[in-house]
Amino acid sequence: MSDDFELDTDDLERRMDGALANLRTEFASLRTGRASASMLEPVQVEAYGQMTPINQVGTVNVPEPRMVTINVWDKGLVNAVEKAIRNSGLGINPQMNGTIIMLPIPELNEERRRELSKVAAQYAESARVAVRNVRQDGMQQIKKADKLAEDDQKLWESEVQEMTDAHIKKIDAALEAKQAEIMQV
The missing domain is CATH 1.10.132.20 (Ribosome-recycling factor)
Incomplete structure (x- = not known):
C-alpha cells in the first residue's frame, strides 16, 4: 500500500x-413484558428548570420480574416523574405510594x-x-x-x-x- x-x-x-x-x-428501552430499569433511560423529567433523566431524580429498582419502582429523592418531584412516565409512550400506568412510584409491567x-x-x-x-x-x-x-x-x-x-x-x-x-x-x- x-x-x-x-x-x-x-x-x-x-x-x-x-x-x-x-x-x-x-x-434496551423496548418493553418486552419483563421489567428492566433500562426501559426508563429515555424518559426525561422536568426538574429544577431543566430536563433530567429519571435515574438522576430517584433510585430505579426492579424488585420483581413484572415491577419497576422509582424511589424519588425529592417529594416535590414525585408528580413530575409520574407525569413524565405517563407522557413517555411506554404504555405503563404509574402507581403512587408516597415518594415511591410503582410501575407494574402488563403482559404483552x-x-x-x-x-x-x-x-x-x-x-x-x-x-x-x-x-x-x-x-x-x-x-x-x-x-x-x-x-x-x-x-x-x-x-x-x-x-x-x-x-x-x-x-x-x-x-x-x-x-x-x-x-x-x-x-x-
Whole structure:
C-alpha cells in the first residue's frame, strides 16, 4: 500500500461500534413484558428548570420480574416523574405510594408484540444507515487520496467494505435476538 496515505480504520471502526452501541441502548428501552430499569433511560423529567433523566431524580429498582419502582429523592418531584412516565409512550400506568412510584409491567398481547417487533426493525435499519454513512465517509476519504495506486485504492475499499459487512451482520444478529425476545410468550 502507498506510504503517504493511511486511512484511519480505527476511527471508522469506533464510529460503526458507536452505531451498534446506540442500537443496543434503543433495544434496551423496548418493553418486552419483563421489567428492566433500562426501559426508563429515555424518559426525561422536568426538574429544577431543566430536563433530567429519571435515574438522576430517584433510585430505579426492579424488585420483581413484572415491577419497576422509582424511589424519588425529592417529594416535590414525585408528580413530575409520574407525569413524565405517563407522557413517555411506554404504555405503563404509574402507581403512587408516597415518594415511591410503582410501575407494574402488563403482559404483552400479540398485537403489541408485533408492533414492538416493527419498532425494533426500525431501530436496526437506523443503525444500518449509520454504519453505511460511516462506510461512505471512508470511501470518500479513499477517493480523495492523491497519488494512491488503483490496487491500493481497491485494497482500502475492500477493507472498509469488510468492516461494514461485519457490523451489518452484528446488527442483524442483535435484531433477530431482540425480535425473538419480544415474541417469546
